[in-house]
Amino acid sequence: xxxxxxxxxxxxxxxxxxxxxxxxxxxxxxxxxxxxxxxxxxxxxxxxxxxxxxxxxxxxxxxxxxxxxxxxxx
Numbered sequence: 446x447x448x449x450x451x452x453x454x455x456x457x458x459x460x461x462x463x464x465x466x467x468x469x470x471x472x473x474x475x476x477x478x479x480x481x482x483x484x485x486x487x488x489x490x491x492x493x494x495x496x497x498x499x500x501x502x503x504x505x506x507x508x509x510x511x512x513x514x515x516x517x518x519x
Contacts (some may be wrong), residue, residue: 446518449495449511451485457516458482464513476500477514 451457459481462472476499477483486503487496494505 446516447512448483448485448497448506448514448516449508451483451516451518453485453488456482456484456519458519459514460517461515462513463515464510468510468513472510472514475504476502482519483516 446457448457448459459477459479461479462469462477464472481499484498485495486498489495493508495508495511496503496505
């Protein structure tokens with residue numbers, strides 16, 4: 446499953462990043478590394494971006510970026 450499909454208030458574990466280059470580096474810098482838990486906490490009214498809680502911090506990702514992250518449901 447990809448991160449953009451994670452329901453609000455649900456938790457998952459990051460399995461893989463399906464991107465390269467600057468975007469991959471940015472996501473890794475935000476803490477999106479294999480095995481890290483992530484929780485969807487808010488979706489904007491139009492569905493883009495989506496806010497996630499990761500390592501005690503809230504980040505917002507565009508839907509097109511969230512589609513590149515494989516997660517496993519906890």
